[in-house]
Amino acid sequence: MTKTGKLAAFKLGEKKxxxxxxxxxxxxxxxxxxRGWSYSKLVxxxxxxxxxxDFNNESFKEVMDLKKQFYEAxxxxxxxxxxxxxxxxxxxxxxxxxxDISVLRKRLDKAQANGNNIHELAFxxxxxxxVENNLYDPKTSNIDQDKLKHAQQKIAKTLINQGFKLSLGxxxxxxxxxxxxxxxxxxxxxxxxxxxxxxxKRPEMLKQSGPYKGQPIGVIPLQKIELAKREFRxxxxxxKSRQKRTDVLKGLGQLKKDIVSASGEVLSDGRYISQLKAIxxxxxxxxxxxxxxxxxxxxxxxxxxxxxxxxxxxxxxELFQTEFKAEYTAFKKLGQQFxxxxxxxxxxxxxxxxxxxENKDQELRRRLANKLYRHFNQIQDNDSETIDRKxxxxxxxxxxxxxxxxxxxxxxxxxxxxxxxxxxxxxxxINNTPVNSELNKAQTDxxxxxxxxxxxxxxxxxxxxxRAETNAERKFLRNQKNAAREQQIEEIESQNHRTI
Numbered sequence: 298m299t300k301t302g303k304l305a306a307f308k309l310g311e312k313k314x315x316x317x318x319x320x321x322x323x324x325x326x327x328x329x330x331x332r333g334w335s336y337s338k339l340v341x342x343x344x345x346x347x348x349x350x351d352f353n354n355e356s357f358k359e360v361m362d363l364k365k366q367f368y369e370a371x372x373x374x375x376x377x378x379x380x381x382x383x384x385x386x387x388x389x390x391x392x393x394x395x396x397d398i399s400v401l402r403k404r405l406d407k408a409q410a411n412g413n414n415i416h417e418l419a420f421x422x423x424x425x426x427x428v429e430n431n432l433y434d435p436k437t438s439n440i441d442q443d444k445l446k447h448a449q450q451k452i453a454k455t456l457i458n459q460g461f462k463l464s465l466g467x468x469x470x471x472x473x474x475x476x477x478x479x480x481x482x483x484x485x486x487x488x489x490x491x492x493x494x495x496x497x498k499r500p501e502m503l504k505q506s507g508p509y510k511g512q513p514i515g516v517i518p519l520q521k522i523e524l525a526k527r528e529f530r531x532x533x534x535x536x537k538s539r540q541k542r543t544d545v546l547k548g549l550g551q552l553k554k555d556i557v558s559a560s561g562e563v564l565s566d567g568r569y570i571s572q573l574k575a576i577x578x579x580x581x582x583x584x585x586x587x588x589x590x591x592x593x594x595x596x597x598x599x600x601x602x603x604x605x606x607x608x609x610x611x612x613x614x615e616l617f618q619t620e621f622k623a624e625y626t627a628f629k630k631l632g633q634q635f636x637x638x639x640x641x642x643x644x645x646x647x648x649x650x651x652x653x654x655e656n657k658d659q660e661l662r663r664r665l666a667n668k669l670y671r672h673f674n675q676i677q678d679n680d681s682e683t684i685d686r687k688x689x690x691x692x693x694x695x696x697x698x699x700x701x702x703x704x705x706x707x708x709x710x711x712x713x714x715x716x717x718x719x720x721x722x723x724x725x726x727i728n729n730t731p732v733n734s735e736l737n738k739a740q741t742d743x744x745x746x747x748x749x750x751x752x753x754x755x756x757x758x759x760x761x762x763x764r765a766e767t768n769a770e771r772k773f774l775r776n777q778k779n780a781a782r783e784q785q786i787e788e789i790e791s792q793n794h795r796t797i
Contacts, residue, residue, distance in 0.1 A: 308483040309424045323416040323515040326409045336409040337402035387475045391446050404473040408492035414515045420487035430535045448532035449476050452525050460517040462501045545635045552628045563620045572612045579605040588670040590663045609666045632657050
């Protein structure tokens with residue numbers, strides 16, 4: 298961030314930078330006391346953010362040290378950075394008057410006297426994102442500061458209640474915080490300072506070892522900061538931007554559901570019997586009945602399931618290039634589209650970070666693999682039956698269930714009507730018996746009848762999976778509607794405030 302020397306003259310055209318950065322830092326009461334600093338002076342003396350590492354209280358330079366804020370006068374409320382007569386705000390009011398600030402100072406000094414840390418987080422919003430979401434008009438330099446403040450009020454609650462092992466405050470009034478908006482840099486900056494007021498005595502919230510033993514924990518985990526960033530974006534995003542992202546996620550969910558639903562029909566085709574056998578025999582026998590991918594990726598090598606997972610992944614690659622080519626291509630494109638949204642919102646991905654498209658692809662593969670493994674888990678040991686016949690029975694039952702209960706989807710319209718004949722033909726080739734052999738027919742029917750209950754159970758599992766995905770999608774849409782409703786309420790409150 299660089300100072301522009303002007304108000305609301307934000308840089309535009311930064312398509313590869315994040316909508317919001319949220320660096321964090323803190324100072325201990327012990328450090329402040331030893332240097333003669335007073336927390337209350339931060340209301341008038343404030344600079345910008347830094348970060349801390351996980352060793353607590355050891356900070357490294359990124360933008361500017363919080364400690365320098367105690368030396369530079371009038372930064373928080375300086376006229377060169379703010380356009381409001383009462384720019385300080387908190388959880389109860391968007392504009393603090395002199396009396397409010399006097400009370401705020403006393404509470405901050407009490408927090409320091411009780412040995413608590415002072416925390417600061419900075420929100421840096423680029424101009425393009427502000428314009429896109431109707432928060433900033435570059436022609437008039439108008440900024441919707443009330444909406445920005447409402448969003449920070451919600452984020453402050455999230456960080457205070459969820460940023461640590463326990464809620465930072467032991468009651469609703471046990472945390473003091475304030476914020477301000479600055480406009481004299483190339484990005485719009487918002488600052489948030491907060492501290493616990495009463496003395497911290499909870500063991501979970503105190504350092505238990507090291508040079509800072511007995512002092513309050515100061516580090517907010519990165520995942521909690523990322524949670525706050527996502528919530529902050531969602532609060533500020535307009536309906537059009539939100540809807541674009543919602544449509545892509547709905548599309549991804551629908552394509553995933555279509556592919557998973559049709560996979561049983563596809564794998565009931567005898568063309569894949571050799572690959573299914575190879576996967577089955579590669580499964581670890583000491584985990585029989587509990588085969589699953591778990592949280593690993595199919596191509597990970599450090600699991601007992603690695604060999605089977607690799608073979609399953611190869612089978613899925615073949616299906617994605619043939620049976621599900623159109624659906625999988627659309628699935629990948631939508632994932633990449635959401636990656637582009639994430640770059641607009643979060644900035645260019647760092648090395649080692651996985652894109653949403655990659656995560657969604659792995660989720661789809663895990664889902665299909667686990668569906669297959671649940672299918673294999675139903676096969677019981679029986680020395681009188683070969684694995685070929687067990688797989689034939691499973692395959693036949695899958696085909697009967699799909700054909701009898703579900704209409705074929707549009708992208709399965711090419712499925713051949715004589716598929717059952719091909720299945721019998723392939724089965725006979727595997728067993729080296731004629732297609733019309735009465736003995737082979739009797740054995741196959743016997744296996745199918747024997748495994749009827751297992752197949753019904755498998756089919757119920759698949760239907761439950763589909764219902765679970767549908768319910769999750771409906772819940773997601775309800776949450777989006779609730780968020781939009783809350784946003785409308787906030788806008789009405791903002792309008793009421795401006796008219797008072």
